[in-house]
Amino acid sequence: MHARAETLLLLVAISLLSVLPWHTLASGGGGGKPLVAAVTKDGSTSLYTVAVKDGRPLALDLSGLLVWSTCDASHSTVMPYERECIEANRYTPPSCWMQHGAGAGAGSDYRYGNKCTARPYNSLTGKCAPGDLTRTSLAADATNGSNPLYQVSFPAVAACAPESLLASLPAGAVGVAGLGRSELALHAQIAATQNVAKKFALCLPSVAVFGGGPFVLIFPYWRPDITARLSYTALRRSPELGAGGYYITAKGITVNHQVHQQLALPNHGPLVVQLSSTIPYTELRPDVYGPFIKAWDSITEWPKKVTPPVAPFELCYDSRTLSSNRLGYAVPEIDINLEDGATWHIFGGNSLVQVDDSTACFAFVEMKPEKVGYGNDAPAVVIGGYQMEHNLVVFDEEKQQLGFSGLLFGLQTTCNNFNFTVAA
Ligand SMILES: *[C@@H]1O[C@H](CO)[C@@H](O)[C@H](O)[C@H]1NC(C)=O
Numbered sequence: 001m002h003a004r005a006e007t008l009l010l011l012v013a014i015s016l017l018s019v020l021p022w023h024t025l026a027s028g029g030g031g032g033k034p035l036v037a038a039v040t041k042d043g044s045t046s047l048y049t050v051a052v053k054d055g056r057p058l059a060l061d062l063s064g065l066l067v068w069s070t071c072d073a074s075h076s077t078v079m080p081y082e083r084e085c086i087e088a089n090r091y092t093p094p095s096c097w098m099q100h101g102a103g104a105g106a107g108s109d110y111r112y113g114n115k116c117t118a119r120p121y122n123s124l125t126g127k128c129a130p131g132d133l134t135r136t137s138l139a140a141d142a143t144n145g146s147n148p149l150y151q152v153s154f155p156a157v158a159a160c161a162p163e164s165l166l167a168s169l170p171a172g173a174v175g176v177a178g179l180g181r182s183e184l185a186l187h188a189q190i191a192a193t194q195n196v197a198k199k200f201a202l203c204l205p206s207v208a209v210f211g212g213g214p215f216v217l218i219f220p221y222w223r224p225d226i227t228a229r230l231s232y233t234a235l236r237r238s239p240e241l242g243a244g245g246y247y248i249t250a251k252g253i254t255v256n257h258q259v260h261q262q263l264a265l266p267n268h269g270p271l272v273v274q275l276s277s278t279i280p281y282t283e284l285r286p287d288v289y290g291p292f293i294k295a296w297d298s299i300t301e302w303p304k305k306v307t308p309p310v311a312p313f314e315l316c317y318d319s320r321t322l323s324s325n326r327l328g329y330a331v332p333e334i335d336i337n338l339e340d341g342a343t344w345h346i347f348g349g350n351s352l353v354q355v356d357d358s359t360a361c362f363a364f365v366e367m368k369p370e371k372v373g374y375g376n377d378a379p380a381v382v383i384g385g386y387q388m389e390h391n392l393v394v395f396d397e398e399k400q401q402l403g404f405s406g407l408l409f410g411l412q413t414t415c416n417n418f419n420f421t422v423a424a
């Protein structure tokens with residue numbers, strides 16, 4: 001072919017590419033690049049979603065074991081003997097058996113019959129429902145760590161769920177993207193299909209990156225790779241507390257760096273700390289919450305209190321009597337001193353939440369008795385969404401460690417500064 005014609009063809013091809021919808025550009029293939037998804041925080045439920053299912057949102061659940069959603073009537077099914085079916089049924093929340101029984105109905109034993117039944121679980125309502133395991137496709141954008149590059153659609157195994165299981169999810173959400181410790185969790189399926197690391201990073205309330213790689217925001221202007229600045233602690237498992245969740249352990253909690261404020265905590269073992277994307281604010285077990293809020297209150301005596309406080313909080317302040325620094329309101333620092341030496345710092349930007357124009361509340365709540373259960377065996381602390389916001393938190397299942405940046409305001413940036421413009 002004539003060289004000029006070739007060039008022309010190439011140009012035509014390039015301009016065609018740029019007008020075609022992205023999904024025609026790449027599919028599956030395991031490009032070896034991490035994927036990025038924009039996270040949206042729902043105002044009324046405070047839940048976080050990613051629109052990876054035909055552009056429709058799935059709620060992120062750090063203890064969810066499956067990806068599940070409502071399905072079309074014509075969905076495909078997985079056979080009961082397939083690996084994915086066995087994995088999907090490896091762990092079933094006990095409440096599912098209570099709700100649906102071991103012997104009731106078709107598919108109650110997933111190994112028999114001609115299709116696989118899974119039990120998608122809604123951790124907000126504690127409800128589950130039997131549903132077919134199906135093969136579907138999800139989509140997100142390949143990323144080099146600072147921009148999306150092109151859209152990738154990839155095959156995934158998901159459970160079908162009835163509409164009724166969507167209760168308590170954000171309006172418009174069609175299911176849940178489990179990010180827990182299962183081969184069928186979203187990040188594990190991305191790792192398997194994209195040939196990337198089995199790890200993911202959350203920069204709530206705005207970004208999720210699956211598969212590792214650098215993480216670079218528009219600011220600060222020297223654009224450091226934020227993953228190079230993380231502290232690490234070991235990730236633990238806790239079959240007793242919930243097979244799917246992420247746990248770390250702490251020696252204690254200090255308020256305002258003061259050793260004498262190291263909380264006198266009742267039991268002497270390490271404090272188990274869980275991370276949850278489905279509770280809006282950090283919850284503390286009552287035996288930990290009591291001394292914690294007392295220590296905070298005794299140190300934070302200068303701002304004017306607002307009474308009665310705004311539910312669900314117990315301490316609220318007239319925010320005009322608080323001053324600010326680059327880490328948010330200038331209030332005492334809370335440190336979760338982790339067992340292996342690192343510290344999870346909580347500054348004003350994560351410890352106080354603005355509830356109206358002139359009121360800011362201490363954004364921690366006491367764990368409800370039904371979550372504590374008998375025997376006080378719930379985690380001492382469950383870090384909720386608000387306390388993770390504007391921190392980069394990396395869940396690395398390959399190294400079994402949790403990486404965390406601390407509040408990004410310290411670097412003069414926020415999680416809203418990811419550049420979602422597709423790089424040319
Ligand atoms: C990602 O690609 C864009 C566009 O080519 C480039 O400007 C940016 O520096 C790249 N980022 C990284 C971290 O390599």
Ligand SMILES: *[C@@H]1O[C@H](CO)[C@@H](O)[C@H](O)[C@H]1NC(C)=O
Nearest residue numbers: 147218419420421422423424
């Ligand atoms: C965001 O990325 C695009 C594509 O690489 C680039 O043209 C643009 O300048 C970036 N925006 C900022 C604010 O850096």
